[in-house]
Amino acid sequence: MPLPYNRCQPNNEPSVYKWLRALHWWLLPGHCLLCDLGSGRDFDLCALCEADLPWIQVACPRCAVPLPSPAPGCARCLRRPPAFACTRAPMAYQGAVASLVPRWKKGELPALQRVLVGLLAARVAPAAAEVDLLVPVPLHRRRRAQRGFNQAQELALGLGAELGLPVLTRPVLRTRDTRSQQGLNAAARRRNLRGAFRVDADLSGCHVAVVDDVVTTGATAEALAVAVLRAGAQRVEVWAVARTPRPQA
Ligand SMILES: [Zn+2]
Ligand SMILES: [Zn+2]
Numbered sequence: 001m002p003l004p005y006n007r008c009q010p011n012n013e014p015s016v017y018k019w020l021r022a023l024h025w026w027l028l029p030g031h032c033l034l035c036d037l038g039s040g041r042d043f044d045l046c047a048l049c050e051a052d053l054p055w056i057q058v059a060c061p062r063c064a065v066p067l068p069s070p071a072p073g074c075a076r077c078l079r080r081p082p083a084f085a086c087t088r089a090p091m092a093y094q095g096a097v098a099s100l101v102p103r104w105k106k107g108e109l110p111a112l113q114r115v116l117v118g119l120l121a122a123r124v125a126p127a128a129a130e131v132d133l134l135v136p137v138p139l140h141r142r143r144r145a146q147r148g149f150n151q152a153q154e155l156a157l158g159l160g161a162e163l164g165l166p167v168l169t170r171p172v173l174r175t176r177d178t179r180s181q182q183g184l185n186a187a188a189r190r191r192n193l194r195g196a197f198r199v200d201a202d203l204s205g206c207h208v209a210v211v212d213d214v215v216t217t218g219a220t221a222e223a224l225a226v227a228v229l230r231a232g233a234q235r236v237e238v239w240a241v242a243r244t245p246r247p248q249a
Contacts, residue, residue, distance in 0.1 A: 033115060034096055043118060044111040050119070054092040056243065063218045064089040064243040074246075076186070082218060083225040084236045089215050089243035090123040097242045101214060105151050116241050117158030124209070124239050128163040131237070132206045135168045137224055138197070140177040155241070156211040165209075171201035172227075189219035197227040204232035215240045 021042075030039035034049040041047070056066045060074035064087035067074060073081075091097045104112045136156035144150055153169060160167040176196045184192060208228050210221055215238060225236040 031111075033100070033109070033112060043115065045115050045119075049096070052096070053119075054095045054097055055090060056092050059087075059089075059243070061086050063087050064215060064238075064240075066092055066243070066245045082222050083229055084210065084221060084238050087215060087218070087221070087238040087240070087243070088124050088127060089238070089240040090120065091242045093214050093216075093242040093244040101242060105213065107149050113154060113158060117155060117162060120155070120239065120241050121159050121162040124159070125163060127209075127237070128165060130207055131165060131209045133166045133168050133203075133208055134160055134239075135172055135199075135208050135210050135224065135228055137210065137212045137220055138169070138172050138174045140174040142177050143174075151213045152211055155213060159211065159239070168199075168201060168203075168208075171199060172224075173198045173200065186217045186219060189217050190222065193219050193223035195223075197224045199227045199231035202232055203228060204234075206233045207235045207237075208233045209237050209239045212238065212240045214242045214244065216244045 030041050030044050030046075031037075032039040032046040032049055033044050035046060037046060039046040056064065058067050058070055059065060060067055060071070060077055062073050062077040062082055062084070065074050065076075072078070093101070100112060100116070103109065104116060134156045136150065136152040138144075138153070139147065139150045153167075156167045156169075159165065174196055175198050210224050210228065212221060215221055218238075221238040221240075225238070228236050
């Protein structure tokens with residue numbers, strides 16, 4: 001059954017693009033966005049700075065919150081399992097990540113977007129074969145008009161191009177301009193977001209990855225996962241660059 005999504009990523013990238021990309025890196029070698037030195041590779045982050053990023057070593061498999069030791073889930077997910085099956089968010093939202101992500105959200109530096117897409121793509125690639133399509137968290141049209149940029153959508157389009165996955169954008173709507181989530185606890189965030197998303201597409205049987213820049217409490221991903229499951233999806237997981245640690249976790 002055809003799905004009404006934008007199949008906008010070249011699965012088989014024409015060789016001329018590969019050649020142009022190689023030429024680009026040959027003419028303009030990689031420059032590390034963090035230490036300001038040559039990166040020594042075709043990526044604008046050097047290997048040492050990449051290794052120093054706040055990678056999460058042990059996490060809740062459902063919501064990716066950092067945990068002190070391996071467990072089937074964090075206390076919150078065990079008490080109230082989320083609608084999504086798992087979360088892949090490889091870095092903690094702290095240190096260098098907490099300075100890079102806000103710069104990216106302000107629309108600074110296209111190189112920063114390529115780096116964030118590359119870091120996440122490398123970590124989710126093993127799971128990509130099990131995913132049929134990506135659904136970025138949409139902004140309300142008013143917010144989108146103000147900002148002119150939806151970072152979750154840009155991230156999903158970059159991942160889709162890297163991993164050869166289609167991205168569903170227009171049929172996924174944020175129907176309410178929810179008030180800012182800052183300062184709200186998890187329960188208040190859930191109430192604030194209830195019914196905020198609508199998916200006007202038949203996703204019967206699809207395995208979907210919801211894409212967001214940062215997972216803070218998981219309430220946004222939960223609300224969108226519920227809407228995606230209502231549209232018929234069989235399984236939803238969440239992909240994000242970073243996860244905010246819980247103070248007590
Ligand atoms: Zn560096
Ligand atoms: Zn959890």
